[in-house]
Amino acid sequence: MIKDANGLIDYTEALKNQSSSELKLYVSMGTCGIAAGTTPVLNKIYQTIEEKNLKDIIDVVEVGCMGLCHSEPCICLENKETNEKVYYGNLSEEQVVQILEAKFDTELAGAKVLNKTWNTPEDEEISDQIQTRIVLRNSGVINPEKIEDYVMRDGYKALAKALTEMKPAGVVSEIELSGLRGRGGGGFPTGRKWQFAASQDADQKYLICNADEGDPGAFMDRAVLEGDPHSVLEAMVIAGYGIGADKGYIYIRAEYPLAIKRLEIAIAQAEELGFLGENILGSGFNFTIELKYGAGAFVCGEETALIHSIEGKRGEPTFKPPFPAISGLWGKPTIVNNVETFANVAAIIRNGADWFKSIGTEGSPGTKVFALAGKINKVGLVEVPMGTVLRDIIYGLGHGIVDGREFKAVQTGGPSGGCIKADKLDTPIDYESLKALGSMMGSGGMIVMDEDDCMVDIAKFFLDFTLEESCGKCTPCRIGNTRLHELLEDICSGNGTMETIEKLKTLSAAIKDTALCGLGQTSPNPVISTLNNFYDEYMQHVDRKKCPAGVCTKLVSYTINDKCVGCTLCARNCPVSCISGERKELHHIDQSKCIKCGVCYTACKFHAIDRT
Amino acid sequence: MQETNEKTAAMIEHLAAVNKILEKYNCDESKLIPILQEVQEEYKYLSKDVISYVATSLDIPPAKVYGVATFYAHFALEPKGKYVFKLCDGTACHVKKSHSILHALYDRLGLSDDKQTTDDLMFTVETVSCLGACGLAPVMLVNEDVYGQVKPEEAVAIIDDILAKAAAAE
Numbered sequence: 001m002i003k004d005a006n007g008l009i010d011y012t013e014a015l016k017n018q019s020s021s022e023l024k025l026y027v028s029m030g031t032c033g034i035a036a037g038t039t040p041v042l043n044k045i046y047q048t049i050e051e052k053n054l055k056d057i058i059d060v061v062e063v064g065c066m067g068l069c070h071s072e073p074c075i076c077l078e079n080k081e082t083n084e085k086v087y088y089g090n091l092s093e094e095q096v097v098q099i100l101e102a103k104f105d106t107e108l109a110g111a112k113v114l115n116k117t118w119n120t121p122e123d124e125e126i127s128d129q130i131q132t133r134i135v136l137r138n139s140g141v142i143n144p145e146k147i148e149d150y151v152m153r154d155g156y157k158a159l160a161k162a163l164t165e166m167k168p169a170g171v172v173s174e175i176e177l178s179g180l181r182g183r184g185g186g187g188f189p190t191g192r193k194w195q196f197a198a199s200q201d202a203d204q205k206y207l208i209c210n211a212d213e214g215d216p217g218a219f220m221d222r223a224v225l226e227g228d229p230h231s232v233l234e235a236m237v238i239a240g241y242g243i244g245a246d247k248g249y250i251y252i253r254a255e256y257p258l259a260i261k262r263l264e265i266a267i268a269q270a271e272e273l274g275f276l277g278e279n280i281l282g283s284g285f286n287f288t289i290e291l292k293y294g295a296g297a298f299v300c301g302e303e304t305a306l307i308h309s310i311e312g313k314r315g316e317p318t319f320k321p322p323f324p325a326i327s328g329l330w331g332k333p334t335i336v337n338n339v340e341t342f343a344n345v346a347a348i349i350r351n352g353a354d355w356f357k358s359i360g361t362e363g364s365p366g367t368k369v370f371a372l373a374g375k376i377n378k379v380g381l382v383e384v385p386m387g388t389v390l391r392d393i394i395y396g397l398g399h400g401i402v403d404g405r406e407f408k409a410v411q412t413g414g415p416s417g418g419c420i421k422a423d424k425l426d427t428p429i430d431y432e433s434l435k436a437l438g439s440m441m442g443s444g445g446m447i448v449m450d451e452d453d454c455m456v457d458i459a460k461f462f463l464d465f466t467l468e469e470s471c472g473k474c475t476p477c478r479i480g481n482t483r484l485h486e487l488l489e490d491i492c493s494g495n496g497t498m499e500t501i502e503k504l505k506t507l508s509a510a511i512k513d514t515a516l517c518g519l520g521q522t523s524p525n526p527v528i529s530t531l532n533n534f535y536d537e538y539m540q541h542v543d544r545k546k547c548p549a550g551v552c553t554k555l556v557s558y559t560i561n562d563k564c565v566g567c568t569l570c571a572r573n574c575p576v577s578c579i580s581g582e583r584k585e586l587h588h589i590d591q592s593k594c595i596k597c598g599v600c601y602t603a604c605k606f607h608a609i610d611r612t
Numbered sequence: 613m614q615e616t617n618e619k620t621a622a623m624i625e626h627l628a629a630v631n632k633i634l635e636k637y638n639c640d641e642s643k644l645i646p647i648l649q650e651v652q653e654e655y656k657y658l659s660k661d662v663i664s665y666v667a668t669s670l671d672i673p674p675a676k677v678y679g680v681a682t683f684y685a686h687f688a689l690e691p692k693g694k695y696v697f698k699l700c701d702g703t704a705c706h707v708k709k710s711h712s713i714l715h716a717l718y719d720r721l722g723l724s725d726d727k728q729t730t731d732d733l734m735f736t737v738e739t740v741s742c743l744g745a746c747g748l749a750p751v752m753l754v755n756e757d758v759y760g761q762v763k764p765e766e767a768v769a770i771i772d773d774i775l776a777k778a779a780a781a782e
Contacts, residue, residue: 032747035758069747216702219744254649254686255743295645296685298741312644314683373704373746380747411703445746447703461706465741471683575716575764597712599764 064227066140139227184338215414218445235345360386413442416522418529477520702742
């Protein structure tokens with residue numbers, strides 16, 4: 001138990017003075033890594049270290065996400081003295097022994113070498129120029145299940161500073177001055193939100209961390225919770241002190257079992273050392289944190305719906321005002337902030353508002369974490385200062401589109417966002433510029449699409465999602481989106497007319513104006529943005545009854561031409577076995593059975609399949 | 613009379629686990645969601661009987677419990693198969709053609725969007741909202757195991773494998 005701020009300094013010093021091995025071996029143990037097969041690699045590493053008696057030379061650190069999803073399983077070997085560092089990726093168990101022998105000799109190691117997100121040292125320089133890590137400062141560097149690792153990297157120092165050197169009002173105003181805005185998507189100034197709750201005179205206030213990351217294509221919050229859970233806990237205690245709340249909840253998706261496990265461990269450790277509980281660091285301030293598990297409802301990302309869910313009710317939103325900061329959980333003043341927002345707080349308190357404001361743009365200070373996915377070469381997690389241009393992220397960090405294909409669009413903001421096309425790639429991104437492009441920041445998913453993706457289909461995909469997730473409370477969202485979906489279905493199946501397009505536009509505008517909550521009001525965004533940016537593609541569906549990307553199955557057919565050499569690859573790949581033909585003979589597709597999935601088209605190496 | 617007594621005794625035994633869960637949460641109405649989550653963990657789904665029993669114990673109308681149970685995607689009102697295939701339907705998986713995996717699985721098991729569990733309660737195939745493993749798209753969960761960058765034929769092979777093992781065990 002650490003009793004006060006000086007105790008924390010002594011504790012940190014003692015940890016730093018502990019002798020450690022010369023080499024550190026970081027093993028990426030996030031969900032992505034484990035799913036890609038890191039566990040057997042890790043076991044092999046432990047086994048080899050034991051067998052070769054390397055225990056005194058190499059420290060193994062099981063870390064969270066390194067952001068290198070494209071090369072999992074991956075490890076990083078570091079020499080603490082010389083700062084020499086090498087990343088090995090796409091590892092198999094068999095490579096472990098050789099790597100541990102070769103160490104930094106990459107030729108001898110015989111494994112794929114990565115330099116951070118990069119393949120060459122020059123690339124690494126570009127990466128360092130583009131990326132700035134505040135939120136992910138500890139992800140991939142510390143063992144998230146060891147509080148000592150976090151403390152050694154200035155962990156809980158901000159808490160000590162806030163509790164001993166600052167008044168609650170000072171904490172709130174520091175966050176307000178920093179210009180930090182909500183990273184969950186809305187972008188509301190965090191400090192101002194805290195101010196509302198702080199100024200309420202109430203016997204009980206609550207603080208909630210929204211970890212119900214539901215946007216399809218977004219995994220930033222999972223990475224933070226899996227890689228650096230203490231940064232969120234520390235921020236919550238600071239926020240609780242600022243607004244005068246002594247009870248915090250983390251509302252987390254049940255789909256994230258590893259994040260839940262690491263949070264449970266982190267909470268227990270923080271309680272044991274006295275960063276949570278009563279009389280924290282001798283300040284007289286008390287704060288506890290409880291986990292609440294989501295049960296699978298996207299709308300619970302909306303703060304009033306989330307609050308109802310914690311109360312044990314259906315997660316339906318209610319009209320604001322009153323805002324939760326005035327009347328929230330059980331009618332008490334409540335602040336709801338997103339995981340990434342919290343992950344910025346400790347750094348701001350430690351380094352000051354001016355430091356934070358020096359990063360990013362004037363209107364949107366700081367950084368933003370993006371989850372790069374879709375048809376991009378380097379799928380992964382990146383953190384860039386606000387104001388970075390999209391091109392730097394997609395081509396600089398993401399290494400462009402797979403197979404050298406043409407970039408078509410990038411989807412940001414999930415079901416509330418929109419698709420941005422190639423001519424807007426040089427836009428510096430922040431909350432306002434993305435809004436101006438008809439999209440939004442959202443929580444940070446970036447799905448890259450190429451010429452094989454149909455924009456009408458993408459709009460329909462998001463409407464599918466919204467239909468499934470609409471809580472049904474208000475008519476515009478419940479019925480309006482059902483009609484929008486039907487109109488899109490008409491277009492995709494060749495029954496669209498100009499009238500359908502007109503109806504799409506009017507109905508979208510009406511839903512935007514009249515829906516009850518943020519989910520409903522933004523639900524037509526995918527339709528509006530694709531209509532604005534890819535109007536031609538809609539017209540192709542309506543006028544020519546063709547889907548240029550070949551996705552809308554009712555508008556395409558696949559046939560085999562005489563370039564077919566009878567290699568049988570298409571037949572072997574066909575999921576419904578509708579391709580027949582002998583070896584070395586022309587094959588044939590049974591149109592009545594074909595589900596038009598396009599797998600044969602992608603598989604064929606001889607351009608023998610026509611898509612019309 | 614004998615028969616009724618036996619039925620009651622069986623029901624009491626059947627609901628013993630629910631009692632334990634209700635006690636753990638002090639029959640607190642605000643804990644309804646965690647209560648239902650644990651009940652489902654125990655029985656694999658929420659039956660009508662269980663819903664009524666929970667409602668009566670918490671002193672709230674069954675309609676309210678039913679309302680909560682139908683609102684959240686995680687609650688199943690019907691039994692699921694022994695092997696649950698959950699196919700991620702996030703954006704990244706969608707653009708990487710997760711639907712062709714779904715069709716392949718449906719085709720292999722004779723299932724559809726309207727009928728997602730096989731009659732022998734062996735397999736359930738369903739789509740789930742984004743699992744947040746977009747780096748591995750398309751992603752599929754079979755019970756708790758994660759499969760990344762799945763191809764349709766690999767998904768079908770998993771079924772064949774399970775069936776072959778089941779046949780060998782018999």
